[in-house]
Amino acid sequence: MRSRYVAGMASPDPLAPLRSRPDRAGVFSDFDGTLSAIVMDAHEAEPLPGVADALGALVGRYARVGVVSGRPAAFLVAHLGGRGIALSGLYGLEHVGPDDAIAVDDEVERWRPVVTAAADRAEADGWPPEGVERKGLSVTLHFRGRPERDAAARAWAEAESARTGLKVLAAKQSYELQPPVDADKGTALADLARGLDAVCFVGDDLGDLPAFDALDRMARDGAAVVRIGVASAEAPPELLRRSDLVVEGPAGALDLLRSL
Ligand SMILES: [Mg+2]
Structure with a gap:
């Protein structure tokens, strides 16, 4: 863990590469446990109040804004659709276009x-x-x-x-x-972030590590990347260890999105 995010106090600001050129930057996030509280019944998960609006507000300013999740794309569309947010469901198996139509590869x-x-x-x-x-x-x-x-x-x-x-x-x-295909949050994030100069991803779980791996590859190719971990009682230590920023729970993730 390199630093803990405190609004207005991080110095130097690790998000500066995104904030300085939002037209060249992408903001991406996991859903469960990151933008929604973990619930006992997976069907009851909802984004924290304000999440959809916070992401929607970023759509106009940043080159790309997306959510990459293990949830079915239809679930993501129901909660976050209609705002121009790129949505990737089932760990990259389902893609949602700007018209909220869901696409799946034949394979x-x-x-x-x-x-x-x-x-x-x-x-x-x-x-x-x-x-x-x-x-x-x-x-x-x-x-x-x-x-x-x-x-x-x-x-x-x-x-x-x-x-x-x-x-x-x-x-x-x-x-x-x-399905045994080469798809995970890393391949999904790499597709969504192609061509961007600065990219951040917010995640809370082991399934988000491939997205961090994708950020590592983008960094080697010259992009500025920010790995953001969501701390909780269940957060995997490896995820937090690899995070450039750590926020406290989904409420902390929402504060971070609003600060962008
Ligand atoms: Mg999660």
Whole structure:
């Protein structure tokens, strides 16, 4: 952890490369745990009040503003659509254009029935339906509030991966099965940020590390990058260690967006 963000007191301002040339800069963020409070039931997550407006206000000034999430794109459109915010869903498997239309590559689409069958088997194997999040092109097995089920969830996901060819992604108190394509928050961020001179990404979880990796590659190519971590009781130490700035919870992330 290099510094903690305190509005108006960071010195020198690590966000200066973005603020000085917003027309050449991009502002990107994760959703869950970053712009929304973590909730027990994944279906109940909502952005903090003011988040959509704060992002929308940046759209007019920055070259690109986007949210890159493990959520289905339709969920992101429902909460953040209609404002010109670039939205990438399911860890980059779904893309949302300026008209809020959702696009999926053919290579990914053909895995949809395999994912549905895996979700059906999870429930048939006794996982409670509320812990099996069906996202269309991926399925997430949640064990929030049941830490003793971590090992069983992992073992189930790995066995299902071996059976189907789907890949396993470990996330916060969950395991997700996804199509085995080269897509993660890093590839999604690299697509959205192509050509920009300065880029920041705000994240709170292990699934955000590929986005930090993408920022590392952009930095090697000469871009100014800012890795922003969201601190919480569950924040992975590696994410905070790699962060140039750390904000306190989603409220801190919202303050940061408003400060841009
Ligand atoms: Mg998150």
